[in-house]
Amino acid sequence: MKKKGHLTHALRRSFRTTTLHFHLLLRVFKEVLLSNYLMLSFPEK
Incomplete structure (x- = not known):
């Protein structure tokens, strides 16, 4: 149970x-x- 909660926390x-x-x-x-x-709009001269 604790491991599952830890996994969820890591994923989050x-x-x-x-x-x-x-x-x-x-x-x-x-x-x-x-x-x-x-x-492209204002090419340098």
Whole structure:
């Protein structure tokens, strides 16, 4: 019983870190996408 609770806690903790990493990746991806869009829209002379 105790082991099952520990497992659930570990899963919840890993899920939280995964979500955090996902949000971080999403932010970086959006920044890269935005910079690429700006570079394509306004090419340097």
